[in-house]
Amino acid sequence: xxxLELKNITRRFGDLVAVQxxxxxxxxxxxxxxxxxxGCGKTTILRMVAGFDAPDEGDILLDGRSLAGVPPEKRxxxxxxxxxxxxxxxxxxxxxxxxxEMAGCSRDETRRRVNETLALVHLTDKAGQxxxxxxxxxxxxxxxxxxxxxxxxxxxxxxxLGALDAKLREEMQIELIALQREVGITFxxxxxxxxxALALSHRIAVMRAGRIEQCDEPDKLYTSPANRFVADxxxxxxxxxxEVTASSKVLLKLKAAGLGEIAATDPRPISVGERGAFALxxxxxxxxxxxxxxxxxxxxxxRVKELLYLGDVTLYKVELANGFIIEALMPNAASGRAKxxxxxxxxxxxxxxxxxxxxRN
Amino acid sequence: MSDPRTQPADLTKWxxxxxxxxxxxxxFLTPALIVVAASFGEPGEFGGxxxxxxxxLDAYRFxxxxxxxxxxFARSFLVAVLTTLICIVLAYPLAWLIARSxxxxxxxxxxxxxxxxxxxxxxxxxxxxxLLGPANxxxxxxxxxxxxxxxxLPFMILPLYANLEKHDPALLxxxxxxxxxxxxxxxxxxxxxxxxxxxxxxxxxFIPVLGMFAVPELLGGTGDILIGNLIKEQFxxxxxxxxxSALAIMLTGAVLGLAGCAAWAARKGLHGTExxx
Numbered sequence: 001x002x003x004l005e006l007k008n009i010t011r012r013f014g015d016l017v018a019v020q021x022x023x024x025x026x027x028x029x030x031x032x033x034x035x036x037x038x039g040c041g042k043t044t045i046l047r048m049v050a051g052f053d054a055p056d057e058g059d060i061l062l063d064g065r066s067l068a069g070v071p072p073e074k075r076x077x078x079x080x081x082x083x084x085x086x087x088x089x090x091x092x093x094x095x096x097x098x099x100x101e102m103a104g105c106s107r108d109e110t111r112r113r114v115n116e117t118l119a120l121v122h123l124t125d126k127a128g129q130x131x132x133x134x135x136x137x138x139x140x141x142x143x144x145x146x147x148x149x150x151x152x153x154x155x156x157x158x159x160x161l162g163a164l165d166a167k168l169r170e171e172m173q174i175e176l177i178a179l180q181r182e183v184g185i186t187f188x189x190x191x192x193x194x195x196x197a198l199a200l201s202h203r204i205a206v207m208r209a210g211r212i213e214q215c216d217e218p219d220k221l222y223t224s225p226a227n228r229f230v231a232d233x234x235x236x237x238x239x240x241x242x243e244v245t246a247s248s249k250v251l252l253k254l255k256a257a258g259l260g261e262i263a264a265t266d267p268r269p270i271s272v273g274e275r276g277a278f279a280l281x282x283x284x285x286x287x288x289x290x291x292x293x294x295x296x297x298x299x300x301x302x303r304v305k306e307l308l309y310l311g312d313v314t315l316y317k318v319e320l321a322n323g324f325i326i327e328a329l330m331p332n333a334a335s336g337r338a339k340x341x342x343x344x345x346x347x348x349x350x351x352x353x354x355x356x357x358x359x360r361n
Numbered sequence: 362m363s364d365p366r367t368q369p370a371d372l373t374k375w376x377x378x379x380x381x382x383x384x385x386x387x388x389f390l391t392p393a394l395i396v397v398a399a400s401f402g403e404p405g406e407f408g409g410x411x412x413x414x415x416x417x418l419d420a421y422r423f424x425x426x427x428x429x430x431x432x433x434f435a436r437s438f439l440v441a442v443l444t445t446l447i448c449i450v451l452a453y454p455l456a457w458l459i460a461r462s463x464x465x466x467x468x469x470x471x472x473x474x475x476x477x478x479x480x481x482x483x484x485x486x487x488x489x490x491x492l493l494g495p496a497n498x499x500x501x502x503x504x505x506x507x508x509x510x511x512x513x514l515p516f517m518i519l520p521l522y523a524n525l526e527k528h529d530p531a532l533l534x535x536x537x538x539x540x541x542x543x544x545x546x547x548x549x550x551x552x553x554x555x556x557x558x559x560x561x562x563x564x565x566x567f568i569p570v571l572g573m574f575a576v577p578e579l580l581g582g583t584g585d586i587l588i589g590n591l592i593k594e595q596f597x598x599x600x601x602x603x604x605x606s607a608l609a610i611m612l613t614g615a616v617l618g619l620a621g622c623a624a625w626a627a628r629k630g631l632h633g634t635e636x637x638x
Contacts, residue, residue: 050538072537085535089553098549102540146539 002064003028003186004049004154009058011044011210018044019055020210026188031180033189035197036207037233042190046156049188050079062153073102077154078147082162084139086131092142093118093127099150117149120179137168144176148183157189161196173199194234198222206230222281228359231279238285238326240278242358244270252358254278258322263297265354280356285328287316290346299350302326304341316341318349400606408600420607430591430608434615437587440502440577441570444509448517448566449559451510456521456558457551460528467526474518482512486579493580500582508576513569517562524558525551560623568616588612 004026011019019041026032034042047053049060051072060067067075078099086095093114100110118124121141131139140160147155161169161176177200180187191197197204198218205215206229214226225231228239242262246253247270254262262278290301305325306317309332316328328349341347400420403411424430459470477485489508493499498507528551536546574589581587588608595605 052534052538072534073540073542079535079538081531081535083529083531085529085531087532087535087550098536098541099539102545150540 001028005061007059009055031187031202033197033201033204040207041210078152079156080143080147080160082159084143096145117145121145154186238280242278244274263353266358277359282327282329284355285351287328290348301348304345396606402603404601420603441567444570445567447510452517456518460525504580505577505585508580513566516565520561521558
């Protein structure tokens with residue numbers, strides 16, 4: 001069931017088009033993420049949904065009814081602000097009780113639901129403390145509890161994990177997923193951190209310069225990016241400039257200048273002579289001794305230019321014959337792994353025919 | 362004691378705080394003690410104080426023996442309370458407006474608030490005489506309050522502005538997002554957070570108004586006499602220094618007692634809210 005619909009939303013600030021003709025529909029119960037670099041318009045969309053800003057064109061519908069002219073306090077949705085915006089003069093319990101008081105809940109009802117929600121975010125023992133006495137992660141949880149306590153139709157989270165350190169962030173991510181599953185409330189999450197988006201979301205809309213570049217499930221976004229921007233923004237990727245030399249059914253032959261022929265697959269009808277990019281994830285590339293398997297397809301020789309030992313994996317930067325530096329990620333615990341290569345070692349790289357994606361310009 | 366890390370800091374602290382401490386000891390504490398001593402003295406034949414051994418409790422006996430002094434005290438407190446309340450009501454929207462205006466205009470507006478200080482206080486009060494005279498309002502309690510408010514308004518605006526300017530606008534957005542309308546946002550978020558500013562401004566208005574004698578003398582009628590006038594009269598006209606000193610001590614005592622009560626109530630109030638939530 002569609003909960004929220006954005007229909008051809010445009011928002012301008014003077015000459016700047018912050019959001020341009022965005023259309024989206026978000027399902028009830030979904031964990032939806034708006035992902036993009038700062039200034040891409042994702043926060044503007046969030047503010048328009050919350051009611052702090054209004055689109056110049058287009059309409060926002062909640063449950064099929066337009067939100068135009070409905071002030072923020074009348075919208076059945078809450079926001080978890082980037083700075084948390086906890087009321088410093090109220091205790092944790094006071095903060096969480098606030099939306100219930102605004103909704104006119106009875107004293108007993110308020111107390112019961114505050115206790116329930118604080119238990120949900122593991123803050124029962126902090127009920128009487130003031131925000132300045134809490135750690136970052138605890139503040140984050142209070143902000144979440146405050147947003148969830150009167151069960152809004154929709155919870156908007158604005159870069160809500162951004163202020164936390166890496167370890168805490170991972171913990172909060174796991175808690176957030178569990179929490180969303182438990183309460184069943186629809187979440188719209190705004191972030192510039194692609195790993196966070198991939199980890200949390202049911203669906204992700206990747207934005208650039210006010211437009212949605214691709215809206216898809218995390219694995220589709222990762223394995224079949226729609227264009228160079230998405231490919232580059234979501235995860236690490238190698239982008240080779242190529243020209244199409246042959247195309248038949250699903251088979252595609254590409255030529256990379258100074259390198260030779262790359263075999264790939266693509267079900268789309270693609271015309272010969274077209275130029276584009278060949279996108280290849282580092283973990284799909286195998287690095288091996290340059291004397292081995294000389295007859296493989298998509299096998300290129302090069303030299304290790306840099307390597308980063310990351311514990312579980314090693315990132316090799318291999319300079320190919322045409323000067324292109326390809327990044328390959330090799331698991332360190334892989335069976336049959338013969339040796340580590342050193343900087344300067346001659347190596348070969350290789351990937352399966354269906355490993356990469358051809359991206360049209 | 363001889364921790365090498367704290368020693369230089371301690372020394373610096375002493376060097377920096379010694380001059381103001383010495384200044385306050387000489388020019389504040391000493392006169393205050395002289396006033397206390399004078400209140401137990403006897404008036405001299407031609408004003409001032411009678412020579413040293415002469416002492417009595419006459420001033421206090423006189424003070425507590427006549428209901429008129431209590432009346433003047435009560436009236437002075439009433440005027441101070443009224444002035445403070447009116448100042449809060451007038452200053453709040455102004456301070457809020459300044460705090461909400463663009464950063465560049467803010468400095469100009471603050472300057473405008475302070476501009477009256479650029480001309481002499483008495484000249485400005487005389488201007489009020491010219492204003493109130495034709496309106497037949499001169500020498501009335503209204504004139505006294507109006508003058509008091511006029512003189513002390515900037516002392517309420519500035520601390521309030523300093524407080525409101527620091528408020529995080531995200532808090533108001535959060536309150537609105539969570540269902541609070543404009544009225545509720547003000548009373549539940551802005552106002553409680555501005556209380557330190559309100560208290561600071563109130564102290565800066567209330568205490569000077571209690572001792573002020575120029576405004577009631579110039580704008581008020583014979584019935585509008587306040588403690589300030591009374592004290593001034595004892596020293597300059599009646600030449601009864603012990604009585605003037607005793608009055609001054611009563612005033613200081615009352616203000617200190619009030620401040621103590623306020624601090625106690627504030628602390629109790631804070632614990633009160635903790636207990637509720």
